[in-house]
Amino acid sequence: MTFKLPKFTPPNFHKDFLKDAPNCKTVEIIKDGVAPSNYHAMSIYPEYFKIDGEWILPTQSRMDCVPVVTDDKRVEVVEFRNLRVGDKVVIGRTEDASEGIYMYTKGFKTLNGNKDAFAFRTGRSRETAFSKDYDELYKRLKYDRDHGHIVWVLGPAVVFDYDTRKALSALVENGYVNAIMAGNAMATHDLEGSYLGTALGQNIYTQESVPNGHYNHLDLLNEARRAGSIENLMAEGKIKDGVVKTCIENNVPLILAGSIRDDGPLPPVIADVYKAQDAMRAQTRKATTVICLATTLHTIATGNMTPSYTVRDGKIRPVYIYNVDISEFAVNKLGDRGSLEVTTIVTNVQDFMVHLKNNLIDNE
Incomplete structure (x- = not known):
């Protein structure tokens, strides 16, 4: 359908x-x-x-x-x-x-004569079956690839695993990513995965810690700062794959907002919090679907910038927002802040990304 x-x-x-x-x-x-x-x-x-x-x-x-x-x-x-x-x-x-x-809150409301005033399991938890949400998301992403603006908000856990990095890169290449918003850590560990085969010192295939692995992300940061830009590092042949490389090659905006705890940081990280906010809002203004993965603070920040509707081609349409995390606290936090109506999925982001790639790309 x-x-x-x-x-x-x-x-x-x-x-x-x-x-x-x-x-x-x-x-x-x-x-x-x-x-x-x-x-x-x-x-x-x-x-x-x-x-x-x-x-x-x-x-x-x-x-x-x-x-x-x-x-x-x-x-x-x-x-x-x-x-x-x-x-x-x-x-x-x-x-x-x-x-x-x-x-006005009723613009997109549909009548449901079968909905009871009292019912069990109306909330979202680890006991929720999310199969329907996945099916709806697949359809929405296919629609918005051609008619919308899909914004991804990423925590570093998204790039700790080889299959997840590969899945997200494939989604970028196939037009399902119009912008990525993240912090220094996500981009650092993605680049570390290509440069040294690790993420925060753990092998991205086996998840085993390597000797002196705690130096690896610092070595990557140092190399990027020496090169002066990620593009220069790529030109030197030191970055051969990954999400950041795929974004740059496909002209997908990568908004990296700095924080007080950043190492390095990478050259493109925006240190001024208000310049970073302006860059993020430029994407949320255009967003039709927002997918937030394993990052509580970036998710709340994005949610606070994202309205429940947008106007495209003169028509008012909803903005769909997904919050995916292994922690129920994390996925519920956005709703607690009164930010927006959001679909929450309680799962690890590695499984989530592979499901999306399998159903959006492999099954096309």
Whole structure:
């Protein structure tokens, strides 16, 4: 069965409470980076703003940011740090249209007459059967390869295993990866796997620790910094395979955000946290499917930047987000933060990646 996007049903703007609602109010910024009192903060859901009698939906959104009304009646969603003097920020903290602000959560809802108010096993845990989720994911990825923007958020565990590195590289080569967001460790250990056959000092085939293996990632980092770039290291013939190499060869953006505990780091790692955030948001703005694997902090950061919807070709569609981890705590953390509606899969990422490669590529 082919995948079909759910149709977005907009609000009925002829209803009295929407038709008779006032225009939203704005206040101009008087100091860069500081919102006015009673500013409105965005959620993950579609929010409409009434401007000159017309309800306007931002085409790009982000939770915990503020809506700015432009002179041509568009609504831009802006981080506090990016507010500038003269920006017109929407004020008001109700979302029921009474202040010209309306949060709408039912656009993609489907009626299910068989759903009970009380039922067992409605949550997600190690006891959950994820076969249906896999089947849905295969269909969504095949659709979004041609019609969307698939963003991957990776922890280093994804590249600790030979088969997993090979599987992810194959997905990159076959168009299932439009961007990767990670930290210094993921790229370092992927490159270490090619350069020395280890990841954090363990053989990527046997998982056995090698003598003085704790030096290996440092040796790789030192070599990359000597070469000046990963591309230069590749040109020297020292990197022959792996996820990073495949991304570079296929022009897939690789956003590496630095952290306080980084070794090295690799030359392309973005040390400025806000520049890294801007680079990540450039990808989440375009994202239609986001897959987060074994990285709690990067997952939460990405989730906070990703709305529940996006606008492509003038149509409103959902953004699908998957959080995959062996830890139930990790997969549930994003939901606990109120970030978004997310499909969680409790499994090790090595099995997950191989399943995807087998079903998306080998079975085509």
